[in-house]
Amino acid sequence: MNLRHATLHQLRIFLAVARHNSFARAAEELHLSPPTLSLQVKQLSETVGQPLFEQLGKKIFLTATGQTLADACADIESRMERLSQDLAALQGVEKGSLKLAILTTVKYTVPKLLGGFCAAHPGIDVAMVVCNRENLLLRLASNQDDLYIMGQPSENMDVVCEDFADNPLVLVAPPSHPLVGRQRLSPKRLKDEPFVLREPGSGTRLTTEKFFAGQGVRLKTRLEVGSNEAIKQTVAGGLGLAVLSATTVVSELALGELVLLDVVGFPLIRRWHVVYPRGKRLSPAALAFKDWLFEHRPRPGPSR
Known part of the structure; x- marks a missing residue:
């Protein structure tokens, strides 16, 4: 076994499959064809020298080896994200990327704020996902994005939660x-x-x-x-x-x-809240958008 032959691309694909417990959903997330994705996972399994998944009925599950590799991949992904943030910090807030996940109801408010932010910071690459509460909480639990905008998160989640608008x-x-x-x-x-x-x-x-x-x-x-x-x-x-x-x-x-x-x-x-996992180090772009959100938040008006 020589893990130096494994590529970051393969590890990213494997982690997506492990997160979803589904080849099809991972392929959809990564915009890959299922055969291409399956081939990459197979090649990674051959490099490791042990099976990474086992199939029971129609469901797949991580093997013990697969779980160990998934934990390591999560560490690698986290470290690469920190590296990206460090490099962006050296370039200043006008560079870097921002990943947002927002509740469906917030799509009537936040995209307008995001549009103004993008106009003021054209060098920042922005991606936004709109989803219902259940999927938003799943994304938050797996730390897939920089910031989450929603109502009140679940009480058992260890997150930073700052309210910014009625x-x-x-x-x-x-x-x-x-x-x-x-x-x-x-x-x-x-x-x-x-x-x-x-x-x-x-x-x-x-x-x-x-x-x-x-x-x-x-x-x-x-x-x-x-x-x-x-x-x-x-x-x-x-x-x-x-x-x-x-x-x-x-x-x-x-x-x-x-x-x-x-x-x-x-x-x-x-109240609307901006939420992120406690302990997460926000990138300069994420910090800038959070500040923008509070500075340009909707002001309360008459109740009727």
Whole structure:
């Protein structure tokens, strides 16, 4: 066995497969064809001299050798990332790269801030991933990005979490709903109203259910929908009420496609956070964007 024959490219591919426990998902992440990826892993296994994965049914698992190699690859990747940051620091903040992962709901706010940052720092190479809460937490747990922008992370995660802006949640209805125009509605008045909710685990859904449970109201769920866009269309079609981030419904409210309901306790105020693993050394580019985020963050406006 001579690991000097292993390439960084092979190690990166192997680590992606180990992280996903899937050749197909690793190939998708790395933009490689599955046969090409499989060949690289096979060649690495031959270099190591022992199998790296075992297949049980349709699932693959790391062997003991594979786990040892995966741990080493993670160390190598971390060291290469630090090297990249050190080199970028020597060149100043105008060079380097920035990898962001943001919650789907934040796509109405952060890309505009990112656009201004890129215009001010054209030498920084920026990549951004938009995903739901579950996938965002998975990316955070495996330290795949520089910064994560989301609501409240899980309490059991060892992370730095800094809030930078309000995220008011509003209750919307179709314009024809009989409660439109009524003043100071009690939350209990909605106990028989059908609701359109995000998928289980969504931060918006968790906040909504917690609020109504505190009012002694169990929501009547008509539909569970996986995107804010689909929820807005469903509510506009008269299939129920919904609680959404105010940033996601600006256009629909302006056009009269949706209407705010005046319910006591609303808007529910959550906060947007910039998050990263505790102990992570942020690159100059990441630090610069974090500063930009706080300097140019949306200012609170009237609640209604």
